[in-house]
Amino acid sequence: MxxxxxxxxxxxxxxxxxxxxxxxxxxxxxxxxxxxxxxxxxxxxxxxxxxxxxxxxxxxxxxxxxxxxxxxxxFRWSRFDLALVGFLALALISSIFSIHFPTAIHGRYERYEGLLTLISYGLLYFFAVQVFSDFGRVSRLNKAIIISGGLVALYGLLQYFGLDPLPWTGVPFEERRSFATFGNPDLLAGFLVLVIPLSLAEFLRAGNKRDSLWIGFSLFLVFACLLTAFTRSAWIGAAGSLLAFMVLGGRAVFSDIRRLLAISLLFVSIFALLAVFSISSGHTVTNLFARIKSTTQITEGSAAQRLEIWKAGSQMISDNALLGSGPDTFRLASGNYETLEFVKMTQGMTVADNAHNYIIQLAATVGVPAVLLLMLFLAAAIFISIKSMRKTGAPERLVSAGLLSAIFGYLIYLLLGLSVVGSSSVFWILCGALVSATTTARNTAIxxxxxxxxxxxxxxxxxxxxxxxxxxxxxAMFRADYHYSRALFLSTAGDPNATIISYEKAIGLYKNGKYYDDYGAYLEKAGWEYGNYDLTSSSISILRDAVRFEPEEADHYIYLANTVLQSTSNPNAPELVYAEQVLNAAILKRANSIPARVILAQVMFNQNRYSDAVPILQFVLNMSPDHINGNLLMAQCLERLGNNQEALRFYRKLLSLQPEHREAKASIQRLQGEAD
Structure with missing residues (x-):
């Protein structure tokens, strides 16, 4: 006993x-x-x-x-868990047959949604089903998420008001947008979509003044930070989750009208204050009214770009519907599917590394059958949970409504955004809690x-x-990134040996294309600075390794060809023939690549093949009329071909883009003098 x-x-x-x-x-x-x-x-x-x-x-x-x-x-389980198991099994098969196995396993650098992460999500769901078997535990889960959300939102608001204690330089988005601990306003907002309905549910069912105060304060921070992230997809997701909460919560939501009015007044006040304050930002993205208005403008800006990405993703699905290209390999597979309109919009400077629509993203990378199984699982979990919550009392109904609304809102966000570990891990734990607490989960013992x-x-x-x-x-990836960051720091400190050692350690621990490309670029730069051809030769060798490691990435070929091009000035050098071959391979990987064509035109110019370069440059300038090097090379080629009038036109265009461009000024004076 x-x-x-x-x-x-x-x-x-x-x-x-x-x-x-x-x-x-x-x-x-x-x-x-x-x-x-x-x-x-x-x-x-x-x-x-x-x-x-x-x-x-x-x-x-x-x-x-x-x-x-x-x-x-x-263990506890439900009948529709088999659909989730099927999804993971198909993701495994997709990984085995993927276009790039390492990326399929680990995911892309700074995304990491490969097979290991997908299975990790599945395990989080499984263990959440085991643990959150009653509403008391689910309420504790909600409160932990609310605390986390409040702290994240507080930091995001400090950033918005210029009070961030940590200095950040060169953020790739507009100033005065909150990004908090997620590094990107869009990713931050996706997490906050999960927090809002959970906070609202716990606030409405709070049994004492202390809980009401701290949960209400956290809700205030989260809602304000959601606005200062200026992420339209998350606003749509949050609106959908709040509507779902009202519908699913039913009478339980309106059982305490005073609290509901208080929180409604709080939302309106926050919105009004931030809307007025944001007018002074001087930018349409960080002007709350202008940003809301732009939500309907789907043919302009980033919305238009996403439509083009979805077109490319749809074609990828059509060509490989069964297993896709492998988890998180969207960027590697999408090069030949880029639309000309997308290239024009981005002027060839952007490659889509994500579909910005989770269904398209998964269908293109793990296949349509896998996505159908995942959708079946989610639909069954939501439907059965809604059916079960009708039998619960008001407090439990609020908890169920909060869970369902958080999941529903995040799914809406994913239709316009992307999944990352920081928010999707929470999402899958919430899914497990929903199934465990609100459905007829079965208990099995062996x-x-x-x-x-x-x-x-x-x-x-x-x-x-x-x-x-x-x-x-x-x-290992964490340690590798430390060495990579150290290499970037040392590269500016004039210590090539230490820099090389750090790069080698990083690549030894975690091979990925970004490390290879930056390592090759550093060696090329150091070779020029120190007059050391061995470093230039090593740069070419490293970039060849990058091509071998990740042969579907067009950028590796472009960087390699450019380094080879810079290594010789002899028009008859065999290196130029090799560079042309490499660039043609890049164009096979990314059919509408502007950078590959500009460098290819430069190779032909160096070989005195001006007539061959002109049609290539014409494509570049049709896609990107303001391309600096494209206009310069076109003018130089036309001048060499004796077409001075057309050459003058492109030199003048270049001067309009860069009024202090010395070569354009000198060439215009020379050609005009010759004409006189």
Whole structure:
């Protein structure tokens, strides 16, 4: 009897630890970033990935320990979980047959939504189903997310008002947009969409003044920060989630009219104050009224670009509907599907690394059958949860409505945005909590018996091994990015040997195209600075390694060809023939590439093949009329061909773009003098 009680106590303690770690996961993962403690180049997503996988490993070890202690496998599941298992199985098959296996496994740098992460999401869902079996635990989960959301939002608001204690330089978006611990306003806003309905549910059911105050204050911060992120897709998602909350909550939402009026007045006041304050920003993106108005302008700006990306993604799906190109390989596969209109809009300077529509993203990368299974799982979970919540009381109904609305709002956001670890990990835990607390999840127990014992232990060992390997890879990537960031710092400090060592360590720990390209660029630059041809030769070698490692990425070919081009001035040099071959290979990977064509025209110019260069430059200037090098090369080629009048036209266009361009000025004076 004592032994049984002791075993039950151990099992309860392990369950309690699993609950606490899941709560820590939703609390800490959204907050995780490397600054100011450690220098990383990816300061946001990689720390979140490592934190998530370490927590997941801890949960797996605890669950496995519970199985071995009790000699029994006890788990909760639902019938539609099989659809999720099918989705992950197809993602595995897609990875095996992907166009680039390393990317399919690890995901793209700064995104990391490869197979390991997809399976991690599945495990988070599974363990959430095991743990959040009652509304009391779900309420604790909600409050952990609310705390995390409040802290994230507070930091985002400090950024908006210019009070950020950490200096940030060169952010790739408009000033005065909150990005908090996510590094990007769009990604931040996606997380906040999850937090708002959970906060509203807990605020309306708060049983004491203290809870009302802190939850209400957090809701105030989150709503304000959602506005200062100026992310339209998240606004649409949040509006959808609030509407769903009102409908699903029913009478429970209106049971305390005073609270509802108070929060409504708070929302209106925040919106009015920020709308007035944002008028002074001087930019349409950070002007709240102008930004809302632009939501309907789907044929302009970033909305128009996304429509073109969706067209490319749809064609990718049509060509490889069964298994796709492999998880998170959208950028590698999309090069030949870019529309001419997209190239014109971006002037060839942007490559879509994500579809900005989760359904298109997944269908293009893991295949249509996998997406259908995932949609079936989500639809079944939502439908059965809505059906089950009718039988609950008012407090539980608010919790259920909050969960469902958060999931619904995030799914709307994903139709216009993208999935990242910081928010999607929380989403999948919420899905597990929804299924566990509001549906008829089944309890199953399997005892250790004979041959079954060995099979169970083997399955448990495989689960632990997978989690350990995933955590190891995340740690290796984390260390690699530290060395990469150090290499970038050392490259400006005049220490080539230390820089090279850091680059080599980074690539040794985590091979990815960005490290290779930057390493090659540094070696080329150092070769010129120190007059060391060996460094230039090493640059070419590194960029060849990049091509071999990631042969579907057109940029590697472009950087390689440009480095080869700069290494010789002899018009008959065989290096120029090689550069042309490399650039033609780049164009095969990205048919409408402007950078590849500009460098190809430069190669032909250096070979005195002016007539061959002109049609290539004509394509460039049709796509990007204001391209500086394109206009210069066109003018130079036409001048060499004796067409001085046309050459003058392009020199003048160049001068209108850059009034202080010396070569354009000198050429215009020379050609006009010759005409006189």
């Amino acid at each position: 004592v032994g049984i009680k002791k075993q039950l106590t151990r099992e309860q303690n392990l369950n309690r630890w699993m609950l606490n770690i899941l709560l820590l996961t939703v609390l800490i993962v959204p907050l995780a970033m490397s600054r100011p403690l450690l220098l990383l180049q990816d300061q946001f997503d990689l720390p979140k990935l490592l934190t998530l996988r370490l927590f997941l490993l801890s949960i797996v070890v605890l669950w496995s320990g519970k199985i071995l202690i009790t000699e029994r496998v006890k 005892d250790f018996q004979g041959a079954r014992t060995a099979s169970i232990k083997a399955a448990v060992a495989m689960l632990v091994l997978f989690s350990a390997i995933s955590a190891y890879f995340a740690l």
